[in-house]
Amino acid sequence: MVWKDDVRDVVVLYCTVPNLEVGSSVARVLVQEGLVACVNLIPGLQSIYRWKGEICEDSEVMLMMKTVRSRTEEIAKRVKSLHPYETPELVSLPVRGGLEGYLAWVREQACVGCLRSAQRD
Structure with missing residues (x-):
């Protein structure tokens, strides 16, 4: 099978x-x-939002990160430590399906970090 439906562990x-x-x-x-296995940087976003009572408009870049659900807490902590915003936008979306080979690659790459974490403990 090439396509895998009902994926539960891979997220974007x-x-x-x-x-x-x-x-x-x-x-x-x-x-x-x-x-994460991969990050796509998507420039050219224009964001309009309310922040501290003011309407703001800024140019931004979107990071689209592929990983496994079990790493999201670690990623959130790391992003917060690296990010210049007071309250960074970080949201997770489930992956419902994908090419089996690609999904396996995401799992393998995201688990490289799992092995490193286990070795430090």
Whole structure:
């Protein structure tokens, strides 16, 4: 089988950052530490939002991160420590299906970090 439905463990996390420099820095740390398999940096976002009673509009870059659900708490802590925003946007979306080979690769890469964490304990 090539396509896998009813995937439960793979997730996509979205996070916005102020620019490509910050995005690249965050992405590299997350991949190097084995927390995520891959991060796509998507420039050119224009965000309009309310912050502390004011309407704000900013250019941002979206980070689209592929990982496994069991790593999301560690990722959230790491993103918060690296991110310049007071309250970073970080949301998780479930993956409902995908190519089996790709999903296996995501699991394998995200588990590299699991092994590193276990070795430190």
